[in-house]
Amino acid sequence: MKRHVALLLALAAAVPVRAGPVVDPLGSPMWTAHARTLFGDDPVRFDPRVKVDFPIIAENQRAFPVVIDARTIPGVRRMILFADLNPIPVAIDYRPVAAAAYVATRIKLDQRTPVRGAVQIDSGEWLVWGGWVDAAGGGCSTPPVSRVKGDWADHLGEIRGEAWPLPGGDSRLRLSFRHPMDTGLVENIAAYHLEEIDVRGADGRPLAEMAIWASVAEDPALTLMPRIGAGERIGIEARDTNGRDYRAQVEVARQSPLPAPPAP
Amino acid sequence: MMRLSRRAVLAGMATLSASQARAADAYRIEPIAVADGIWMVRGANEPIAPGNGGAIANIAIIATPAGTVLCDCGPSIRYARSLRAAAERLTGTPVVRVYVTHLHPDHGLGIAAFEPAMVAALPGTTAALAREGAGYSDAMYRILEDWMRGTELVLPGRQVTTEMEDFGGRRLRLLALSGHSGADLAIVDEATGVLIGGDLVFHDRAPSTPTADLDRWRASLDRLKAEPHRCVLPGHGPLDPGGVEAIVQTRDWIDWLEQALTDAVKAGLDMVEAGRIAIPDRFSTMAVARYELQRSVSHLYPALEARLLPRIDRPRQE
Ligand SMILES: [Zn+2]
Numbered sequence: 001m002k003r004h005v006a007l008l009l010a011l012a013a014a015v016p017v018r019a020g021p022v023v024d025p026l027g028s029p030m031w032t033a034h035a036r037t038l039f040g041d042d043p044v045r046f047d048p049r050v051k052v053d054f055p056i057i058a059e060n061q062r063a064f065p066v067v068i069d070a071r072t073i074p075g076v077r078r079m080i081l082f083a084d085l086n087p088i089p090v091a092i093d094y095r096p097v098a099a100a101a102y103v104a105t106r107i108k109l110d111q112r113t114p115v116r117g118a119v120q121i122d123s124g125e126w127l128v129w130g131g132w133v134d135a136a137g138g139g140c141s142t143p144p145v146s147r148v149k150g151d152w153a154d155h156l157g158e159i160r161g162e163a164w165p166l167p168g169g170d171s172r173l174r175l176s177f178r179h180p181m182d183t184g185l186v187e188n189i190a191a192y193h194l195e196e197i198d199v200r201g202a203d204g205r206p207l208a209e210m211a212i213w214a215s216v217a218e219d220p221a222l223t224l225m226p227r228i229g230a231g232e233r234i235g236i237e238a239r240d241t242n243g244r245d246y247r248a249q250v251e252v253a254r255q256s257p258l259p260a261p262p263a264p
Numbered sequence: 265m266m267r268l269s270r271r272a273v274l275a276g277m278a279t280l281s282a283s284q285a286r287a288a289d290a291y292r293i294e295p296i297a298v299a300d301g302i303w304m305v306r307g308a309n310e311p312i313a314p315g316n317g318g319a320i321a322n323i324a325i326i327a328t329p330a331g332t333v334l335c336d337c338g339p340s341i342r343y344a345r346s347l348r349a350a351a352e353r354l355t356g357t358p359v360v361r362v363y364v365t366h367l368h369p370d371h372g373l374g375i376a377a378f379e380p381a382m383v384a385a386l387p388g389t390t391a392a393l394a395r396e397g398a399g400y401s402d403a404m405y406r407i408l409e410d411w412m413r414g415t416e417l418v419l420p421g422r423q424v425t426t427e428m429e430d431f432g433g434r435r436l437r438l439l440a441l442s443g444h445s446g447a448d449l450a451i452v453d454e455a456t457g458v459l460i461g462g463d464l465v466f467h468d469r470a471p472s473t474p475t476a477d478l479d480r481w482r483a484s485l486d487r488l489k490a491e492p493h494r495c496v497l498p499g500h501g502p503l504d505p506g507g508v509e510a511i512v513q514t515r516d517w518i519d520w521l522e523q524a525l526t527d528a529v530k531a532g533l534d535m536v537e538a539g540r541i542a543i544p545d546r547f548s549t550m551a552v553a554r555y556e557l558q559r560s561v562s563h564l565y566p567a568l569e570a571r572l573l574p575r576i577d578r579p580r581q582e
């Protein structure tokens with residue numbers, strides 16, 4: 001009997017837990033529903049190696065910076081950034097095809113919410129971590145601007161960026177697009193946002209692909225770490241929900257590798 | 265209209281949570297004499313938070329032959345009423361003038377406690393309050409709830425357009441500057457040489473930059489340094505009795521901040537990473553330095569990126 005129980009326990013440990021029953025360390029009212037939608041029947045586990053880093057204060061609820069860094073986890077093939085209580089929960093669904101498991105961007109916050117990173121590894125399992133962000137906690141001196149930047153139409157299609165080599169053959173790629181990223185939730189303004197961004201090497205080989213939603217801040221800014229070295233050229237292609245294409249090209253700086261940025 | 269109804273909802277929420285003992289809290293107004301006929305009411309060296317009721321800015325009380333003058337009046341009507349009572353008890357004369365140094369809500373939302381005709385601000389401050397005041401007020405209600413109850417946005421009824429105001433022989437020099445915000449009023453009491461810096465001057469408390477123009481701020485600090493005075497009563501942090509250190513420290517911080525964030529953009533850092541850069545040891549006496557650095561990243565980084573990251577877009581394919 002005892003052996004039987006032990007065997008059962010061993011089996012239980014070996015069988016990954018399904019999305020539903022996993023207890024959310026953040027106690028979010030939306031966890032179960034989001035887990036079902038995002039992960040379906042895939043196994044899910046909470047794992048602090050999925051580092052989700054953000055500032056101590058949500059100074060600007062329209063552009064709250066978040067980093068997901070899962071570089072210590074081998075075999076990451078997909079990374080999702082989402083905020084449980086946002087009207088549009090998912091911000092980014094990123095596939096670091098030939099890139100380190102790292103993505104940084106800025107998102108909109110609607111209220112106090114968990115902000116999470118979920119990464120899927122080669123086995124199909126999802127690893128999730130994150131924290132609560134108090135959107136009303138600060139930002140008192142940033143008035144909630146009722147109208148976003150009005151001049152976007154004059155600047156649509158402008159892309160800024162730069163790339164620097166990192167130790168070990170990756171590079172650090174920074175991109176920023178002028179785009180209104182309208183959610184469709186504001187009266188009289190239809191949803192209109194970037195929806196797809198692809199990053200390629202000069203030979204066309206895919207480095208990184210992502211789907212993005214209107215919960216990403218206006219004028220989306222991204223930091224990625226594609227596997228490409230100094231002096232090589234990176235091509236960027238993007239498309240928005242009106243079918244408009246965006247193209248950019250940047251050469252990884254011919255310089256010695258950057259030092260690591262300050263650690264959390 | 266939207267704003268009004270939203271504020272009404274927020275006020276309603278505040279009422280609901282009022283039973284959680286906030287109603288029992290009161291602002292403690294403790295004026296400290298800094299020179300003959302001038303007192304400072306110290307703000308907490310903290311972010312705006314329910315624990316301090318938003319009372320984080322320094323206030324000055326000046327006794328003049330013509331009555332009592334206040335420089336700034338705090339975050340809420342409740343604060344301002346307590347301040348008015350304390351000031352009038354102290355001086356034995358009624359408040360006749362309230363200067364609002366700039367638009368930020370920790371300094372001026374208490375205007376509602378005074379007749380608008382006695383409240384004076386730079387034209388740029390009044391215009392900014394008309395534009396942004398409701399947004400600030402909403403945000404303050406959201407954070408402070410019951411502390412804010414009854415605080416309506418009221419605009420100053422008088423414009424500061426002269427360089428001097430004389431209160432029965434006690435003369436105040438009025439300096440129309442800018443940089444911390446679009447319009448910053450600094451005041452020198454000629455009798456004592458006390459320079460009331462508003463938020464152009466912080467002292468042992470990291471400066472905040474939500475509406476800053478750093479070049480103008482530097483120019484204003486140069487002007488304040490050159491302006492004859494004895495000591496400085498800063499917008500936040502302790503009195504600077506020597507009158508130089510706080511100005512130099514504020515200048516040092518904003519210079520460092522701008523250079524550090526420029527370097528961060530050039531080194532490819534994202535905003536989260538930029539908020540984690542090392543703060544030099546010489547700023548170790550500054551309260552809330554990391555907090556203000558991260559706020560400043562939010563305020564200043566996007567514009568630096570737009571300036572420093574090169575355009576890389578290519579012609580569209582039709
Ligand atoms: Zn201020």
